[in-house]
Amino acid sequence: MKSIGLIEVSGVTAAVDCLDIMCKSADVEFVTWERKLGGRLVTVVVEGQVSAVSAAVDNAVANAIKKPVSHAVIPSPHEEVVRLLKLSASRIKKKEGTK
Amino acid sequence: MKSIGLIEVSGVTAAVDCLDIMCKSADVEFVTWERKLGGRLVTVVVEGQVSAVSAAVDNAVANAIKKPVSHAVIPSPHEEVVRLLKLSASRIKKKEGTK
Protein backbone atom coordinates (compact mmCIF):
# COMPACT_ATOMS: atom_id res chain seq x y z
CA MET A 1 0.00 0.00 0.00
CA LYS A 2 1.16 3.52 -0.75
CA SER A 3 0.75 6.48 1.56
CA ILE A 4 -2.63 6.78 3.23
CA GLY A 5 -4.80 9.71 4.16
CA LEU A 6 -7.59 9.70 6.73
CA ILE A 7 -10.33 12.24 7.20
CA GLU A 8 -12.92 12.06 9.97
CA VAL A 9 -16.01 14.23 9.92
CA SER A 10 -19.52 14.37 11.35
CA GLY A 11 -22.07 12.74 9.05
CA VAL A 12 -22.15 10.95 5.71
CA THR A 13 -22.92 14.11 3.74
CA ALA A 14 -19.69 15.80 4.79
CA ALA A 15 -17.74 12.56 4.41
CA VAL A 16 -18.92 12.13 0.82
CA ASP A 17 -18.10 15.78 0.17
CA CYS A 18 -14.58 15.21 1.56
CA LEU A 19 -14.04 12.17 -0.63
CA ASP A 20 -15.21 14.07 -3.71
CA ILE A 21 -12.83 16.95 -2.94
CA MET A 22 -9.92 14.61 -2.28
CA CYS A 23 -10.35 12.60 -5.47
CA LYS A 24 -10.86 15.67 -7.64
CA SER A 25 -7.85 17.54 -6.25
CA ALA A 26 -5.26 14.79 -6.40
CA ASP A 27 -4.64 11.30 -7.70
CA VAL A 28 -5.90 9.28 -4.72
CA GLU A 29 -8.16 6.26 -4.46
CA PHE A 30 -10.87 5.35 -1.98
CA VAL A 31 -9.74 2.51 0.33
CA THR A 32 -12.44 2.11 2.97
CA TRP A 33 -14.79 3.94 5.30
CA GLU A 34 -15.94 3.36 8.86
CA ARG A 35 -19.27 4.74 9.97
CA LYS A 36 -20.57 2.89 13.05
CA LEU A 37 -18.34 4.44 15.72
CA GLY A 38 -21.20 6.38 17.23
CA GLY A 39 -21.43 10.12 17.70
CA ARG A 40 -22.18 10.49 13.95
CA LEU A 41 -18.47 10.15 13.12
CA VAL A 42 -17.51 8.94 9.64
CA THR A 43 -13.94 8.07 8.61
CA VAL A 44 -12.82 8.05 4.98
CA VAL A 45 -9.48 6.50 3.99
CA VAL A 46 -7.67 7.12 0.68
CA GLU A 47 -4.32 6.00 -0.71
CA GLY A 48 -1.86 7.30 -3.27
CA GLN A 49 1.59 8.84 -3.59
CA VAL A 50 2.49 10.86 -0.51
CA SER A 51 2.32 14.21 -2.30
CA ALA A 52 -1.09 13.37 -3.74
CA VAL A 53 -2.44 12.18 -0.40
CA SER A 54 -1.16 15.31 1.35
CA ALA A 55 -2.71 17.58 -1.25
CA ALA A 56 -5.98 15.68 -1.09
CA VAL A 57 -6.26 15.85 2.69
CA ASP A 58 -5.24 19.52 2.78
CA ASN A 59 -7.89 20.37 0.21
CA ALA A 60 -10.61 18.49 2.06
CA VAL A 61 -9.70 20.13 5.36
CA ALA A 62 -9.75 23.57 3.75
CA ASN A 63 -12.84 23.24 1.58
CA ALA A 64 -15.25 20.66 3.04
CA ILE A 65 -18.77 21.80 3.90
CA LYS A 66 -18.03 20.80 7.49
CA LYS A 67 -14.70 21.09 9.29
CA PRO A 68 -13.19 17.60 9.78
CA VAL A 69 -12.84 16.41 13.37
CA SER A 70 -9.45 14.93 12.63
CA HIS A 71 -7.17 14.02 9.75
CA ALA A 72 -3.82 12.41 9.16
CA VAL A 73 -1.37 11.47 6.43
CA ILE A 74 0.78 8.39 7.00
CA PRO A 75 3.53 8.41 4.34
CA SER A 76 4.82 4.86 4.91
CA PRO A 77 2.25 2.91 6.89
CA HIS A 78 3.58 -0.09 8.85
CA GLU A 79 2.54 -3.46 7.41
CA GLU A 80 0.28 -4.05 10.45
CA VAL A 81 -1.57 -0.82 9.63
CA VAL A 82 -1.95 -2.00 6.05
CA ARG A 83 -3.31 -5.24 7.46
CA LEU A 84 -5.90 -3.41 9.58
CA LEU A 85 -7.00 -1.28 6.63
CA LYS A 86 -7.27 -4.31 4.36
CA LEU A 87 -9.52 -5.91 6.95
CA SER A 88 -11.71 -2.83 6.98
CA ALA A 89 -11.72 -2.80 3.17
CA SER A 90 -12.36 -6.54 2.83
CA ARG A 91 -16.13 -6.10 3.13
CA ILE A 92 -15.86 -3.60 0.27
CA LYS A 93 -13.84 -5.92 -1.96
CA LYS A 94 -16.38 -8.62 -1.17
CA LYS A 95 -19.33 -6.46 -2.18
CA GLU A 96 -17.62 -5.36 -5.36
CA GLY A 97 -16.83 -8.98 -6.20
CA THR A 98 -13.18 -8.28 -6.82
CA LYS A 99 -10.02 -9.65 -5.31
CA MET B 1 -24.36 8.19 -11.96
CA LYS B 2 -25.95 11.57 -12.42
CA SER B 3 -25.84 14.39 -9.90
CA ILE B 4 -26.44 13.40 -6.31
CA GLY B 5 -28.19 15.06 -3.43
CA LEU B 6 -27.70 14.27 0.25
CA ILE B 7 -29.90 15.23 3.17
CA GLU B 8 -29.08 14.44 6.78
CA VAL B 9 -31.66 14.82 9.51
CA SER B 10 -32.45 13.57 13.01
CA GLY B 11 -34.66 10.48 12.96
CA VAL B 12 -36.32 8.19 10.44
CA THR B 13 -39.60 10.11 10.49
CA ALA B 14 -38.00 13.30 9.25
CA ALA B 15 -35.80 11.38 6.81
CA VAL B 16 -38.83 9.69 5.24
CA ASP B 17 -40.57 13.07 5.10
CA CYS B 18 -37.53 14.55 3.32
CA LEU B 19 -37.46 11.74 0.78
CA ASP B 20 -41.17 12.16 0.09
CA ILE B 21 -40.75 15.91 -0.42
CA MET B 22 -37.72 15.44 -2.68
CA CYS B 23 -39.35 12.84 -4.92
CA LYS B 24 -42.61 14.76 -5.22
CA SER B 25 -40.95 18.08 -6.02
CA ALA B 26 -38.50 16.92 -8.68
CA ASP B 27 -37.52 13.97 -10.82
CA VAL B 28 -35.06 12.28 -8.46
CA GLU B 29 -34.60 8.68 -7.39
CA PHE B 30 -33.71 7.15 -4.04
CA VAL B 31 -30.15 5.76 -4.05
CA THR B 32 -29.38 4.69 -0.49
CA TRP B 33 -29.69 5.63 3.15
CA GLU B 34 -27.39 5.34 6.15
CA ARG B 35 -28.89 5.17 9.62
CA LYS B 36 -26.43 3.63 12.08
CA LEU B 37 -24.07 6.58 12.58
CA GLY B 38 -25.28 7.21 16.09
CA GLY B 39 -26.79 10.37 17.46
CA ARG B 40 -30.08 9.54 15.67
CA LEU B 41 -28.69 10.84 12.38
CA VAL B 42 -30.19 9.52 9.14
CA THR B 43 -28.74 10.25 5.68
CA VAL B 44 -30.84 9.99 2.51
CA VAL B 45 -29.18 10.06 -0.92
CA VAL B 46 -30.98 10.74 -4.20
CA GLU B 47 -29.82 11.08 -7.81
CA GLY B 48 -31.07 12.82 -10.94
CA GLN B 49 -30.27 15.71 -13.26
CA VAL B 50 -28.50 18.52 -11.43
CA SER B 51 -31.45 20.91 -11.66
CA ALA B 52 -33.81 18.27 -10.33
CA VAL B 53 -31.50 17.32 -7.47
CA SER B 54 -31.01 20.98 -6.51
CA ALA B 55 -34.74 21.62 -6.51
CA ALA B 56 -35.38 18.47 -4.50
CA VAL B 57 -32.83 19.29 -1.83
CA ASP B 58 -33.94 22.93 -1.61
CA ASN B 59 -37.52 21.85 -1.15
CA ALA B 60 -36.67 19.34 1.56
CA VAL B 61 -34.56 21.86 3.44
CA ALA B 62 -37.35 24.44 3.26
CA ASN B 63 -40.33 22.22 4.02
CA ALA B 64 -39.29 19.20 6.08
CA ILE B 65 -40.94 18.68 9.47
CA LYS B 66 -37.48 18.94 11.00
CA LYS B 67 -34.60 21.15 9.84
CA PRO B 68 -31.92 18.98 8.22
CA VAL B 69 -28.55 18.90 9.98
CA SER B 70 -26.71 19.11 6.68
CA HIS B 71 -27.27 18.80 2.96
CA ALA B 72 -25.28 18.89 -0.24
CA VAL B 73 -25.63 18.69 -4.01
CA ILE B 74 -22.71 17.19 -5.94
CA PRO B 75 -23.29 17.94 -9.64
CA SER B 76 -20.59 15.66 -11.07
CA PRO B 77 -19.51 13.19 -8.42
CA HIS B 78 -16.04 11.68 -8.84
CA GLU B 79 -16.07 8.00 -9.82
CA GLU B 80 -14.70 7.06 -6.38
CA VAL B 81 -17.71 8.78 -4.78
CA VAL B 82 -19.98 6.83 -7.10
CA ARG B 83 -18.15 3.70 -5.98
CA LEU B 84 -18.72 4.49 -2.29
CA LEU B 85 -22.41 5.17 -2.90
CA LYS B 86 -22.83 1.97 -4.90
CA LEU B 87 -21.30 0.07 -1.99
CA SER B 88 -23.80 1.67 0.36
CA ALA B 89 -26.62 0.88 -2.08
CA SER B 90 -25.46 -2.69 -2.73
CA ARG B 91 -27.32 -4.04 0.29
CA ILE B 92 -30.44 -2.41 -1.14
CA LYS B 93 -29.99 -3.89 -4.61
CA LYS B 94 -29.43 -7.23 -2.93
CA LYS B 95 -32.64 -7.03 -0.92
CA GLU B 96 -34.63 -5.96 -3.95
CA GLY B 97 -33.13 -8.80 -6.01
CA THR B 98 -32.30 -6.52 -8.90
CA LYS B 99 -29.11 -5.57 -10.65
Add this chain to the structure above:
Amino acid sequence: MKSIGLIEVSGVTAAVDCLDIMCKSADVEFVTWERKLGGRLVTVVVEGQVSAVSAAVDNAVANAIKKPVSHAVIPSPHEEVVRLLKLSASRIKKKEGTK
Protein backbone atom coordinates in the same frame (compact mmCIF):
# COMPACT_ATOMS: atom_id res chain seq x y z
CA MET C 1 -49.08 1.01 -0.03
CA LYS C 2 -51.75 3.04 1.64
CA SER C 3 -51.17 6.05 3.85
CA ILE C 4 -48.38 5.69 6.36
CA GLY C 5 -47.92 6.89 9.90
CA LEU C 6 -44.62 7.24 11.72
CA ILE C 7 -44.03 7.63 15.45
CA GLU C 8 -40.60 8.12 16.99
CA VAL C 9 -40.07 7.79 20.73
CA SER C 10 -37.32 7.10 23.25
CA GLY C 11 -37.04 3.39 24.07
CA VAL C 12 -38.67 0.12 23.10
CA THR C 13 -41.15 0.20 25.97
CA ALA C 14 -42.73 3.44 24.78
CA ALA C 15 -42.55 2.31 21.15
CA VAL C 16 -44.43 -0.90 21.92
CA ASP C 17 -46.96 1.13 23.90
CA CYS C 18 -47.42 3.47 20.90
CA LEU C 19 -47.96 0.55 18.53
CA ASP C 20 -50.51 -1.01 20.89
CA ILE C 21 -52.41 2.29 21.15
CA MET C 22 -52.33 2.84 17.38
CA CYS C 23 -53.59 -0.63 16.49
CA LYS C 24 -56.32 -0.60 19.13
CA SER C 25 -57.61 2.85 18.21
CA ALA C 26 -57.80 2.46 14.42
CA ASP C 27 -57.50 -0.06 11.63
CA VAL C 28 -53.77 0.17 10.95
CA GLU C 29 -51.10 -2.44 10.44
CA PHE C 30 -47.50 -2.63 11.61
CA VAL C 31 -45.08 -2.12 8.67
CA THR C 32 -41.59 -1.91 10.17
CA TRP C 33 -39.52 -0.48 12.97
CA GLU C 34 -36.04 1.00 13.18
CA ARG C 35 -34.15 0.89 16.47
CA LYS C 36 -30.42 1.27 15.89
CA LEU C 37 -30.23 5.01 15.22
CA GLY C 38 -28.55 5.73 18.51
CA GLY C 39 -29.77 8.01 21.27
CA ARG C 40 -32.33 5.35 22.28
CA LEU C 41 -34.65 6.41 19.45
CA VAL C 42 -37.17 3.89 18.12
CA THR C 43 -39.31 4.46 15.03
CA VAL C 44 -42.57 2.57 14.44
CA VAL C 45 -44.28 2.68 11.03
CA VAL C 46 -47.91 1.72 10.38
CA GLU C 47 -50.11 1.78 7.28
CA GLY C 48 -53.83 2.01 6.58
CA GLN C 49 -56.47 4.35 5.20
CA VAL C 50 -55.54 7.98 5.78
CA SER C 51 -58.26 8.58 8.34
CA ALA C 52 -57.27 5.49 10.29
CA VAL C 53 -53.59 6.38 10.23
CA SER C 54 -54.32 9.94 11.37
CA ALA C 55 -56.49 8.72 14.23
CA ALA C 56 -53.89 6.15 15.24
CA VAL C 57 -51.02 8.64 15.30
CA ASP C 58 -53.09 11.26 17.12
CA ASN C 59 -54.05 8.73 19.78
CA ALA C 60 -50.50 7.58 20.31
CA VAL C 61 -49.22 11.14 20.60
CA ALA C 62 -51.93 11.97 23.12
CA ASN C 63 -51.84 8.82 25.24
CA ALA C 64 -48.42 7.19 25.09
CA ILE C 65 -46.51 6.67 28.34
CA LYS C 66 -43.78 8.86 26.91
CA LYS C 67 -44.22 11.86 24.61
CA PRO C 68 -43.07 10.95 21.07
CA VAL C 69 -40.05 12.85 19.76
CA SER C 70 -41.64 13.21 16.35
CA HIS C 71 -44.50 11.87 14.27
CA ALA C 72 -45.90 12.22 10.78
CA VAL C 73 -48.73 11.08 8.53
CA ILE C 74 -47.98 10.78 4.82
CA PRO C 75 -51.33 10.34 3.02
CA SER C 76 -49.97 9.37 -0.40
CA PRO C 77 -46.35 8.35 -0.05
CA HIS C 78 -44.24 8.62 -3.22
CA GLU C 79 -43.26 5.25 -4.71
CA GLU C 80 -39.63 5.84 -3.71
CA VAL C 81 -40.77 6.21 -0.08
CA VAL C 82 -42.70 2.97 -0.41
CA ARG C 83 -39.52 1.41 -1.77
CA LEU C 84 -37.46 2.60 1.22
CA LEU C 85 -40.07 1.30 3.68
CA LYS C 86 -40.28 -2.06 1.90
CA LEU C 87 -36.51 -2.33 2.23
CA SER C 88 -36.78 -1.65 5.94
CA ALA C 89 -39.61 -4.19 6.21
CA SER C 90 -37.86 -6.84 4.12
CA ARG C 91 -35.95 -8.21 7.08
CA ILE C 92 -39.33 -8.61 8.80
CA LYS C 93 -40.94 -10.43 5.89
CA LYS C 94 -37.89 -12.64 5.75
CA LYS C 95 -38.12 -13.55 9.44
CA GLU C 96 -41.83 -14.23 9.17
CA GLY C 97 -41.22 -16.40 6.12
CA THR C 98 -43.88 -14.68 4.06
CA LYS C 99 -43.76 -12.82 0.80
Add this chain to the structure above:
Amino acid sequence: MKSIGLIEVSGVTAAVDCLDIMCKSADVEFVTWERKLGGRLVTVVVEGQVSAVSAAVDNAVANAIKKPVSHAVIPSPHEEVVRLLKLSASRIKKKEGTK
Protein backbone atom coordinates in the same frame (compact mmCIF):
# COMPACT_ATOMS: atom_id res chain seq x y z
CA MET D 1 -49.38 -14.30 23.84
CA LYS D 2 -50.46 -13.48 27.34
CA SER D 3 -49.93 -10.16 29.09
CA ILE D 4 -46.53 -8.61 28.59
CA GLY D 5 -44.26 -6.61 30.84
CA LEU D 6 -41.43 -4.36 29.71
CA ILE D 7 -38.59 -2.95 31.79
CA GLU D 8 -35.97 -0.57 30.41
CA VAL D 9 -32.81 0.18 32.36
CA SER D 10 -29.26 1.44 31.82
CA GLY D 11 -26.81 -1.43 31.26
CA VAL D 12 -26.84 -5.21 31.01
CA THR D 13 -26.01 -5.71 34.69
CA ALA D 14 -29.17 -3.94 35.86
CA ALA D 15 -31.22 -5.59 33.10
CA VAL D 16 -30.12 -9.07 34.17
CA ASP D 17 -30.86 -8.12 37.78
CA CYS D 18 -34.37 -6.96 36.75
CA LEU D 19 -35.04 -10.22 34.90
CA ASP D 20 -33.87 -12.26 37.89
CA ILE D 21 -36.14 -10.30 40.24
CA MET D 22 -39.13 -10.58 37.90
CA CYS D 23 -38.81 -14.34 37.38
CA LYS D 24 -38.25 -15.05 41.07
CA SER D 25 -41.15 -12.91 42.26
CA ALA D 26 -43.85 -14.13 39.85
CA ASP D 27 -44.59 -16.74 37.23
CA VAL D 28 -43.32 -14.91 34.13
CA GLU D 29 -41.15 -15.98 31.23
CA PHE D 30 -38.43 -14.17 29.33
CA VAL D 31 -39.60 -13.22 25.81
CA THR D 32 -36.86 -11.07 24.30
CA TRP D 33 -34.42 -8.27 24.95
CA GLU D 34 -33.19 -5.30 22.93
CA ARG D 35 -29.79 -3.82 23.66
CA LYS D 36 -28.54 -1.83 20.67
CA LEU D 37 -30.65 1.31 21.00
CA GLY D 38 -27.73 3.43 22.07
CA GLY D 39 -27.36 5.38 25.28
CA ARG D 40 -26.68 2.11 27.15
CA LEU D 41 -30.40 1.30 27.27
CA VAL D 42 -31.47 -2.33 27.62
CA THR D 43 -35.08 -3.52 27.32
CA VAL D 44 -36.27 -6.80 28.85
CA VAL D 45 -39.68 -8.24 27.91
CA VAL D 46 -41.52 -10.93 29.89
CA GLU D 47 -44.93 -12.57 29.50
CA GLY D 48 -47.42 -14.29 31.79
CA GLN D 49 -50.81 -13.84 33.40
CA VAL D 50 -51.60 -10.18 33.96
CA SER D 51 -51.37 -10.40 37.76
CA ALA D 52 -48.02 -12.16 37.54
CA VAL D 53 -46.63 -9.67 35.04
CA SER D 54 -47.79 -6.73 37.18
CA ALA D 55 -46.23 -8.19 40.30
CA ALA D 56 -43.00 -8.94 38.45
CA VAL D 57 -42.66 -5.45 37.01
CA ASP D 58 -43.57 -3.80 40.33
CA ASN D 59 -40.94 -5.85 42.12
CA ALA D 60 -38.24 -5.04 39.60
CA VAL D 61 -39.02 -1.33 39.72
CA ALA D 62 -38.90 -1.38 43.53
CA ASN D 63 -35.86 -3.56 44.06
CA ALA D 64 -33.51 -3.37 41.09
CA ILE D 65 -29.93 -2.22 41.67
CA LYS D 66 -30.62 0.64 39.29
CA LYS D 67 -33.91 2.49 38.86
CA PRO D 68 -35.52 1.52 35.53
CA VAL D 69 -35.84 4.31 32.95
CA SER D 70 -39.30 3.13 31.97
CA HIS D 71 -41.64 0.20 32.39
CA ALA D 72 -45.07 -0.91 31.23
CA VAL D 73 -47.60 -3.71 31.57
CA ILE D 74 -49.81 -4.40 28.56
CA PRO D 75 -52.60 -6.75 29.72
CA SER D 76 -53.98 -7.66 26.29
CA PRO D 77 -51.45 -6.74 23.64
CA HIS D 78 -52.84 -6.17 20.12
CA GLU D 79 -51.90 -8.92 17.66
CA GLU D 80 -49.62 -6.47 15.81
CA VAL D 81 -47.69 -5.92 19.05
CA VAL D 82 -47.41 -9.68 19.47
CA ARG D 83 -46.10 -9.80 15.91
CA LEU D 84 -43.42 -7.17 16.62
CA LEU D 85 -42.32 -9.00 19.78
CA LYS D 86 -42.19 -12.34 17.98
CA LEU D 87 -39.94 -10.72 15.40
CA SER D 88 -37.66 -9.46 18.14
CA ALA D 89 -37.70 -12.92 19.76
CA SER D 90 -37.15 -14.80 16.50
CA ARG D 91 -33.39 -14.43 16.69
CA ILE D 92 -33.64 -16.00 20.15
CA LYS D 93 -35.74 -18.95 19.01
CA LYS D 94 -33.30 -19.41 16.16
CA LYS D 95 -30.28 -19.51 18.48
CA GLU D 96 -32.01 -21.92 20.85
CA GLY D 97 -32.93 -24.14 17.91
CA THR D 98 -36.56 -24.34 18.88
CA LYS D 99 -39.74 -23.45 17.03
Add this chain to the structure above:
Amino acid sequence: MKSIGLIEVSGVTAAVDCLDIMCKSADVEFVTWERKLGGRLVTVVVEGQVSAVSAAVDNAVANAIKKPVSHAVIPSPHEEVVRLLKLSASRIKKKEGTK
Protein backbone atom coordinates in the same frame (compact mmCIF):
# COMPACT_ATOMS: atom_id res chain seq x y z
CA MET E 1 -25.03 -22.45 35.78
CA LYS E 2 -23.38 -21.51 39.01
CA SER E 3 -23.37 -18.06 40.55
CA ILE E 4 -22.73 -15.22 38.14
CA GLY E 5 -20.87 -11.97 38.43
CA LEU E 6 -21.32 -8.93 36.20
CA ILE E 7 -19.03 -5.95 35.82
CA GLU E 8 -19.80 -2.96 33.61
CA VAL E 9 -17.16 -0.40 32.76
CA SER E 10 -16.35 2.24 30.15
CA GLY E 11 -14.23 0.83 27.32
CA VAL E 12 -12.68 -2.47 26.26
CA THR E 13 -9.34 -1.71 27.92
CA ALA E 14 -10.87 -1.46 31.38
CA ALA E 15 -13.16 -4.42 30.69
CA VAL E 16 -10.23 -6.64 29.75
CA ASP E 17 -8.39 -5.41 32.84
CA CYS E 18 -11.43 -6.32 34.99
CA LEU E 19 -11.62 -9.81 33.49
CA ASP E 20 -7.91 -10.37 34.09
CA ILE E 21 -8.23 -9.27 37.72
CA MET E 22 -11.30 -11.43 38.30
CA CYS E 23 -9.79 -14.59 36.84
CA LYS E 24 -6.49 -14.15 38.63
CA SER E 25 -8.05 -13.46 42.02
CA ALA E 26 -10.60 -16.28 42.13
CA ASP E 27 -11.70 -19.42 40.34
CA VAL E 28 -14.18 -17.90 37.86
CA GLU E 29 -14.72 -18.40 34.15
CA PHE E 30 -15.57 -15.98 31.38
CA VAL E 31 -19.18 -16.45 30.20
CA THR E 32 -19.92 -13.65 27.76
CA TRP E 33 -19.51 -9.96 27.09
CA GLU E 34 -21.74 -7.27 25.62
CA ARG E 35 -20.20 -4.24 23.99
CA LYS E 36 -22.67 -2.57 21.62
CA LEU E 37 -24.92 -0.83 24.13
CA GLY E 38 -23.65 2.61 23.22
CA GLY E 39 -22.00 5.13 25.49
CA ARG E 40 -18.79 3.05 25.42
CA LEU E 41 -20.20 0.63 27.99
CA VAL E 42 -18.81 -2.92 28.12
CA THR E 43 -20.28 -5.71 30.26
CA VAL E 44 -18.25 -8.76 31.30
CA VAL E 45 -19.98 -11.80 32.82
CA VAL E 46 -18.22 -14.56 34.78
CA GLU E 47 -19.45 -17.65 36.59
CA GLY E 48 -18.22 -19.81 39.46
CA GLN E 49 -18.96 -20.70 43.07
CA VAL E 50 -20.63 -17.83 44.90
CA SER E 51 -17.61 -17.11 47.13
CA ALA E 52 -15.30 -17.08 44.13
CA VAL E 53 -17.57 -14.81 42.12
CA SER E 54 -17.94 -12.41 45.04
CA ALA E 55 -14.21 -12.24 45.57
CA ALA E 56 -13.60 -11.75 41.88
CA VAL E 57 -16.08 -8.90 41.53
CA ASP E 58 -14.87 -7.22 44.73
CA ASN E 59 -11.30 -7.35 43.49
CA ALA E 60 -12.16 -5.91 40.11
CA VAL E 61 -14.17 -3.08 41.65
CA ALA E 62 -11.30 -2.26 44.01
CA ASN E 63 -8.38 -2.57 41.62
CA ALA E 64 -9.47 -1.92 38.05
CA ILE E 65 -7.77 0.88 36.11
CA LYS E 66 -11.18 2.50 35.77
CA LYS E 67 -13.99 2.42 38.32
CA PRO E 68 -16.80 0.13 37.09
CA VAL E 69 -20.13 1.81 36.33
CA SER E 70 -22.04 -1.05 37.93
CA HIS E 71 -21.56 -4.58 39.18
CA ALA E 72 -23.62 -7.40 40.65
CA VAL E 73 -23.35 -10.92 42.01
CA ILE E 74 -26.34 -13.20 41.50
CA PRO E 75 -25.80 -16.29 43.72
CA SER E 76 -28.59 -18.45 42.29
CA PRO E 77 -29.68 -17.02 38.96
CA HIS E 78 -33.21 -17.94 37.83
CA GLU E 79 -33.29 -20.36 34.89
CA GLU E 80 -34.63 -17.58 32.64
CA VAL E 81 -31.54 -15.50 33.48
CA VAL E 82 -29.36 -18.48 32.62
CA ARG E 83 -31.28 -18.72 29.35
CA LEU E 84 -30.61 -15.06 28.51
CA LEU E 85 -26.90 -15.42 29.31
CA LYS E 86 -26.62 -18.58 27.24
CA LEU E 87 -28.14 -16.68 24.34
CA SER E 88 -25.56 -13.95 24.77
CA ALA E 89 -22.80 -16.59 25.00
CA SER E 90 -24.06 -18.62 22.04
CA ARG E 91 -22.20 -16.48 19.54
CA ILE E 92 -19.07 -17.21 21.54
CA LYS E 93 -19.60 -20.97 21.63
CA LYS E 94 -20.24 -20.82 17.91
CA LYS E 95 -16.98 -18.97 17.21
CA GLU E 96 -15.01 -21.34 19.40
CA GLY E 97 -16.60 -24.31 17.65
CA THR E 98 -17.54 -25.99 20.90
CA LYS E 99 -20.85 -27.15 22.30
Add this chain to the structure above:
Amino acid sequence: MKSIGLIEVSGVTAAVDCLDIMCKSADVEFVTWERKLGGRLVTVVVEGQVSAVSAAVDNAVANAIKKPVSHAVIPSPHEEVVRLLKLSASRIKKKEGTK
Protein backbone atom coordinates in the same frame (compact mmCIF):
# COMPACT_ATOMS: atom_id res chain seq x y z
CA MET F 1 -0.35 -15.30 23.87
CA LYS F 2 2.44 -13.04 24.98
CA SER F 3 1.97 -9.76 26.79
CA ILE F 4 -0.78 -7.54 25.46
CA GLY F 5 -1.13 -3.82 25.09
CA LEU F 6 -4.39 -1.92 24.71
CA ILE F 7 -4.90 1.65 23.53
CA GLU F 8 -8.27 3.36 23.38
CA VAL F 9 -8.75 6.62 21.55
CA SER F 10 -11.47 8.70 19.92
CA GLY F 11 -11.85 7.92 16.22
CA VAL F 12 -10.34 5.62 13.62
CA THR F 13 -7.79 8.20 12.45
CA ALA F 14 -6.13 8.41 15.86
CA ALA F 15 -6.42 4.64 16.35
CA VAL F 16 -4.63 3.96 13.08
CA ASP F 17 -2.01 6.53 14.03
CA CYS F 18 -1.52 4.77 17.40
CA LEU F 19 -1.11 1.38 15.72
CA ASP F 20 1.43 2.80 13.29
CA ILE F 21 3.43 4.36 16.13
CA MET F 22 3.31 1.17 18.20
CA CYS F 23 4.44 -1.12 15.41
CA LYS F 24 7.21 1.21 14.28
CA SER F 25 8.59 1.77 17.78
CA ALA F 26 8.69 -1.82 19.01
CA ASP F 27 8.28 -5.40 17.88
CA VAL F 28 4.54 -5.83 18.45
CA GLU F 29 1.77 -7.30 16.32
CA PHE F 30 -1.80 -6.21 15.74
CA VAL F 31 -4.25 -8.60 17.47
CA THR F 32 -7.71 -7.06 17.08
CA TRP F 33 -9.70 -3.86 17.27
CA GLU F 34 -13.12 -2.95 18.61
CA ARG F 35 -14.94 0.03 17.16
CA LYS F 36 -18.69 -0.21 17.82
CA LEU F 37 -18.78 0.74 21.49
CA GLY F 38 -20.39 4.08 20.80
CA GLY F 39 -19.05 7.49 21.70
CA ARG F 40 -16.54 7.24 18.83
CA LEU F 41 -14.24 5.04 20.93
CA VAL F 42 -11.82 2.72 19.13
CA THR F 43 -9.70 0.07 20.91
CA VAL F 44 -6.53 -1.33 19.38
CA VAL F 45 -4.88 -4.44 20.86
CA VAL F 46 -1.29 -5.54 20.18
CA GLU F 47 0.86 -8.39 21.50
CA GLY F 48 4.56 -9.03 21.95
CA GLN F 49 7.24 -9.38 24.59
CA VAL F 50 6.42 -7.32 27.67
CA SER F 51 9.23 -4.82 27.10
CA ALA F 52 8.18 -4.31 23.49
CA VAL F 53 4.52 -3.89 24.41
CA SER F 54 5.37 -1.39 27.15
CA ALA F 55 7.57 0.64 24.81
CA ALA F 56 4.92 0.56 22.10
CA VAL F 57 2.12 1.74 24.38
CA ASP F 58 4.30 4.43 25.96
CA ASN F 59 5.24 5.75 22.56
CA ALA F 60 1.66 5.85 21.34
CA VAL F 61 0.49 7.64 24.48
CA ALA F 62 3.27 10.20 24.13
CA ASN F 63 3.14 10.82 20.40
CA ALA F 64 -0.33 10.09 19.02
CA ILE F 65 -2.18 12.88 17.23
CA LYS F 66 -4.89 12.57 19.87
CA LYS F 67 -4.39 11.72 23.54
CA PRO F 68 -5.64 8.16 24.22
CA VAL F 69 -8.64 7.85 26.55
CA SER F 70 -7.11 4.85 28.26
CA HIS F 71 -4.32 2.32 27.86
CA ALA F 72 -2.98 -0.75 29.61
CA VAL F 73 -0.24 -3.33 29.45
CA ILE F 74 -1.03 -6.83 30.73
CA PRO F 75 2.26 -8.73 31.02
CA SER F 76 0.81 -12.20 31.59
CA PRO F 77 -2.84 -12.21 30.58
CA HIS F 78 -5.00 -14.92 32.18
CA GLU F 79 -6.10 -17.64 29.76
CA GLU F 80 -9.69 -16.37 29.95
CA VAL F 81 -8.49 -12.95 28.75
CA VAL F 82 -6.65 -14.65 25.90
CA ARG F 83 -9.90 -16.45 25.11
CA LEU F 84 -11.86 -13.18 24.98
CA LEU F 85 -9.26 -11.56 22.73
CA LYS F 86 -9.19 -14.57 20.43
CA LEU F 87 -12.95 -14.28 20.10
CA SER F 88 -12.60 -10.64 19.17
CA ALA F 89 -9.84 -11.54 16.70
CA SER F 90 -11.68 -14.50 15.20
CA ARG F 91 -13.58 -12.31 12.76
CA ILE F 92 -10.19 -11.02 11.61
CA LYS F 93 -8.66 -14.46 11.16
CA LYS F 94 -11.80 -15.41 9.24
CA LYS F 95 -11.51 -12.44 6.88
CA GLU F 96 -7.84 -13.07 6.29
CA GLY F 97 -8.56 -16.73 5.57
CA THR F 98 -5.90 -17.94 7.97
CA LYS F 99 -6.04 -20.28 10.92
